[in-house]
Amino acid sequence: MLNYKLLLFVLVSMMIVSCKKGWIEIKSNKSLDVPNSVEDFQALLDNSSLINDSRPSLGEVSADNYYTPYTNWQSWSPYDKNAYVWAADIYNNSPTDNANWNNPYRNVFYSNIALEGLEEYELNRKGTTEWNNVKGSALYFRGEALFYVSQIYTRPYSSIAADYAGIPLRLTTAIAETSVRAGLQETYQQILRDLQGSLNYLPDVPVYKVRPSKPAAYALLSRLYLVMQDYPNALLYADSCLKKVDSILNYNTLSSTANYPVPGLNREVIFQATINDDLQGGLGVNCIVDSVLYKSYDNNDLRKTMFYKTGTSGQINFVGTYTGGTASSVNKAFGGIATDEVYLTRAECYARAGNVAAALSDLNKLMIARWRTGTFVPFTAADAGEALTIILRERRKETPFRGLRWLDLRRLNSEGANITLSRTLNGEKYTLPPNDPRYALPIPPDVINLSGIPQNDR
Structure with missing residues (x-):
């Protein structure tokens, strides 16, 4: 029964994260057999082939670790080809981007389902090990997903420059909610709230390494503060992580x-x-x-x-x-x-x-x-x-x-x-060149067309 519920839920949620039209057309239906227990929410977040194997690739494609022959480049997807040469318009005739936009927001959606479900169905189990693990994991996965999207689709963080455009912050499962771009400061503050909040619930040692833990949250907060150039806090969280896990492979x-x-x-x-x-x-x-x-x-x-x-x-x-x-x-x-x-x-x-x-x-x-x-x-x-x-x-x-x-x-x-x-x-x-506007990649065309949010200046 659980496998059926999760399969049905995945199909519906994939429709939801694919485009704004899905958010509008899919109505809230309590009869839909969706996860409604701690065990269901944990199973949803344990779907590692979706939750763990979907980190955006455009940053690595755009970086300078490698080069590729022209014949190989010709076989790539349009947005990978164009990101490789830092084109102004990377999508051309590719209307959507599952790998770099939809998949992270799918993780956000799944996290929101778990966070809201815990409050709606399972408050009587609040404070148990199982409840805490779901709560902490959902906060971690949502903060992590928003972090990765911010590193692809926004200007680099600055605490002294004018507040640039951030990303849409989907913090509920409300399907008719209009997507807007938050400010960059607000975007980073939300990521901080999620990751810092996860520390109140996550275990020191996860049952499986595909699940978040306190050391993972400390480390990701350290990475976040590093890109914010807040080095005292990056040091604080890196140190907190290494006090719990400090193994080195020889x-x-x-x-x-x-x-x-x-x-x-x-x-x-x-x-x-x-x-x-x-x-x-x-x-x-x-x-x-x-x-x-x-x-x-x-x-x-x-x-x-x-x-x-x-x-x-x-x-x-x-x-x-x-x-x-x-x-x-x-x-x-x-x-x-x-x-x-x-x-x-x-x-x-x-x-x-x-x-x-x-x-x-x-x-x-x-x-x-x-x-x-x-x-x-x-x-x-x-x-x-x-x-x-x-x-x-x-x-x-x-x-x-x-x-x-x-x-x-x-x-x-x-x-x-x-x-x-x-x-x-x-x-x-x-x-x-350094600090070029192209360090913020363009948002996928379907997102712009369906939501009306402003595109990045390239």
């Missing part, structure tokens, strides 16, 4: 001859998720790792052999995904949270605060597990600025193809990093 224990050397669900993984299938072209054998990135690894740095393989034609391909090749698509990129990222965030924040010793301690603790045994010489720095440069360089090398590079480009350029992206495709050169 790459000397891995086999570089394995197809995917880094195992999935390894000891560093705090929360398991993947980036949408649309990224398969970005990680496939026809897409080539940026040569500057690849050459930046020392030969004794095991990441050079654990993350990358040389293809039959000599091209360098990425195989270091933390999914371990065990996801439904082995080419899926890891889109979850792992301790290595949190260590690097804490190290960066220590450096920005002038605490060079603590910054390098975190960095060296991670790096000794990445280099061939007996070859690593601990990093040193004359001052905080030099420490920060080293840490940002290692962050670049530690976390490719996780969706983080786009976030880093946005925030670092807004601080004056002056990173210009460039690509050559079929003899034509394309560039993306």
Whole structure:
């Protein structure tokens, strides 16, 4: 019975998140057999093939971790092709975008169903372990989904610039509610409320790593504050995470001859998720790792052999995904949270605060597990600025193809990093200057047409 209920509910909800027309036409119907118990809501949020395997891919497609041959590029979806060259209009004749817009808002909708359902059907179980886990998970998934949409479809965060347009904040299941773009400040405040609220309910250790936990929420809050350039709070939450989960995987224990050397669900993984299938072209054998990135690894740095393989034609391909090749698509990129990222965030924040010793301690603790045994010489720095440069360089090398590079480009350029992206495709050169309006991708045409919300300026 539960499987039938969830299948019916998924079909209805997919209609709802696909377009505004669905929101208008589907009427509230109490006779519709939808989830109405803690167990139902937990099952809904445990649908990992939908909830966990749908992180937006356009940021990674647009970032500078790789390049692709023209023949391969020609086979991509229109919006992936155009995002790759930072075109002003990426959608052309593609009216909708399930991967980057609809799927995150589906997660928002599912979360709202659970949050409202707990209050309507299960208040008598409030405070139980099961009730708390659903409540915390729903808040986490909603905040996470809104965060990812904000990183694709809004200007980079600024606390001093004029308040830019944010994203629609769907906080209820009201099907006739009109979608409007909140301000950017309001968008970030809502994400903060959801993630901070989840901490009141989530467990320290989840039953499964596809479920959120307190360490995952701490880590995501740290990532959020990092993109807000609020480094004291990013430090606070990274530290809170590492006080609960601080495991590091020693790459000397891995086999570089394995197809995917880094195992999935390894000891560093705090929360398991993947980036949408649309990224398969970005990680496939026809897409080539940026040569500057690849050459930046020392030969004794095991990441050079654990993350990358040389293809039959000599091209360098990425195989270091933390999914371990065990996801439904082995080419899926890891889109979850792992301790290595949190260590690097804490190290960066220590450096920005002038605490060079603590910054390098975190960095060296991670790096000794990445280099061939007996070859690593601990990093040193004359001052905080030099420490920060080293840490940002290692962050670049530690976390490719996780969706983080786009976030880093946005925030670092807004601080004056002056990173210009460039690509050559079929003899034509394309560039993306720092702080260009194209760092906010266009909202899908069907959303604009059906809701009337303003489009991003490209």
